[in-house]
Amino acid sequence: MNDNAVTEGTTLKGIAVSPGIIIGRARVVDRSQQKIIYQYLINDEEVGREVERFKEALQLTKNQIMDLKNRMSDQIKEHSFILDAHSMIVDDTMVSDTTINTILEEKINAEWALKKSLQKIKQLFKEIDYEYIRGRINDVENVTERILRNLTGKGYESLSKIKEKVIIVAHDLSPADTSELNTSMVMGFITDMGGKTSHTAIIAQGLKIPAVVGLESATNYVQDGTLLIVDGYKGEVIVDPDDDIIIAYQERKLYYDKYISSALRLSYLPAETPDGYRISIKANIEFLEEASAAKDYGAEGIGLYRTEYLYLMSKAVPGEEELFQDYKQVAEIISPDQVTIRTLDLGGDKFLSYHGFGDEVNPALGLRAIRFCLKEPSIFKSQLRAILRASAYGKIRIMFPMVSGLEELLEVKKVLHEVMKELEKEGVKYDHSIKVGAMIEIPSAVMVADSLAAHLDFFSIGTNDLIQYALAIDRVNEHVAYMYDPYHPAVIRMIMQTVKAAKDNGIEVALCGEMAGDPLCTALLLGTGIDELSMNTGAIPLLKKLIRSLSYEEAVENLNEILKLTTSKEVREFIAKKTETLLPEIGVEGLSLNMATSNS
């Protein structure tokens, strides 16, 4: 395939992760490769200057790495070795001396010479038999990329500087990238990487702008300024469309916008089926700023407040007071409704990409969430203190992510009780009857849900991770992301088992994964008897409207049928058939088309 080949009207297919249609100009955020030109140097003077320029770039790179290291907070300093290693790579003879020799001997520019050094190193690494050593080539690439950027004087492109309304086109976006975005200027996102639950998806849904991910090679087709149509329902991107297509899409866009606004007008109504079954619909949010929008969209509380943002934004671990203020404000905005605050779910992809660590071979199975918190009790306790203190100002529930079994849960609860005692001693106010729950997102937690339930006030089924772990699908790996499948009979059985454990023990059960906001899944989930669905704000009006048109009794009957089915294809077709007439065109079209492409 030709790099940068822009073919008129090319349609790229990806995964729809945030609905909406937009027509706009591309802004390519190049985080991967720099384009390198070859330059022959004519005389020794030029060669000498080139060597100096390269040495300066090395020094600058080292300074930047040291600066990064110095900005790390004490609690995570133990991971700083990776930055030391990066600094050593800058100094390594294979990088520095080899490149300088190439400049001198071949009389070529530093960029090209560095590229040659990298190729040599890559060749050496390729021959290594051990994956965990071979994988370190990523660090070498990361470092050479940094040197290259310093050579070309481009530095790291900051997303905060975007000044016009654009569609962000990227290979992949990290939480750190998106956290510095000037979101008012972004119309939508398209990325090569990612799946339904990738960070880009979550951010786009939070901002209520369209996004298509997993396009594999969008960055090859699109340049700055290319006209794009992004269809966040179908998961399609049309590159450089002609006038007819633009007009057709304008019409589609108007139709959908109108439909959405009609759903929005009625979204204050409760999600109650015509036969009188009521389910609570709440919002998943990531930032304080989303809280009031959630209310406007008809959320009956916050079912999942992700608390990582403040940690990712600050250069050091945020203090208790800062966290307290944030939680207190959310509780006050949402009051009299409830806010479920999930304790820190750092580690895994988020922690790593922000700090640039590639340390863990398998971060999804690594030191994250409560495992990380139990290892770093000072970070954990300060967050728990902040949550408890905020509970005096509104209705707050605490939820622990990634609980894998009873011992772990008891250990976490022990820390919570210690913190409560501390506050009592200090005479600080908090809600003494605060409800405590756990995310059920690891298959082992499903299997022992009955024993966990005895120690908790509620469960919240985190289907994103549960599906990932149950089906062994890395949700950000574009090659397998399509296999991520909420209709898998195993997933449905796991949900059922969790709900049963909750009901048997008389505790509440919620579901807060992407599944909650998926119109096709609604019909399925309604029949399970789940008490609460928590979803991205944008999905609430449609979901509420849908539930108001479904029959609970039928949903229960349907579920009994579904539980007899043995493949996800049968499950999907069964639900689609049952809800055909009810599901508005908008939901069915977008989703069924996605399913069709992921099946092929």
Next chain:
Amino acid sequence: MEHTKRLKINNDLGLHGRAAAKIVELTKKYKSKLYFKKDGHQEVDGASILSILTLACPRGTEIEVRAVGKDSKELLNEVDLLFKNRFGEKR
């Protein structure tokens, strides 16, 4: 002055990133040069993290370590200790 010693890698992960980084860090404290040689391979520079990594040494590998220079004896002793301590790793 030159000293050599044959050392065995005893940690689970072998000469991986962190271990290699520790060796490079050590060489910086000494004036002497350090070299590693795995049987059947070329000798590599012990101050180069990439060279050490590309030696590709899993647990159990024995390598020939050579220190050259005024303080080569002290350097070699420290390297020996580092290997014996499994680069500070538990396993």
